[in-house]
Amino acid sequence: MTKYEVLAAFAESGDFLKPDDLRARFKHRPDRRSVYSYLLRLASQGLLEHPPKCRRGSLAYRLTDRGYARLKYFAFRNDDSTQQLQQPDPS
DSSP: OOHHHHHHHHHHHOSOBOHHHHHHTSSSOOOHHHHHHHHHHHHHTTSEEOOTTOOTTOOOBEEOHHHHHHHHHHHHHTTOTTOOOOOOOOO
16 A cells, blocks of 8 residues: 555545545555554645544545645656546535
C-alpha cells in the first residue's frame, strides 16, 4: 500500500471514505491499525481531511486540494500522462 495507491483510491471515490472501506479496496489487506495510523499521518500532512461534523465513532477522510496536487505530482513523476485526475465539483 503506497501513498500513491491510497491517494488514488480517495480520488477514485471522490467522497469521504472510512478507513475500513479503504482497506477493503486493496487485494492484500493491510493491518487495520496500520491503515488508521497512516491515514492520520496523511491528514497531518494536509493531504486528507475529516468531514466538518465528524462524530465520535464515525471516522472518515477525503482528499484535499493538496492531496490532489500530490497525486498529480506522482503521476507526472511516473510519467503517467495517460491518467488524468480531476477533482469532483464541490456541490
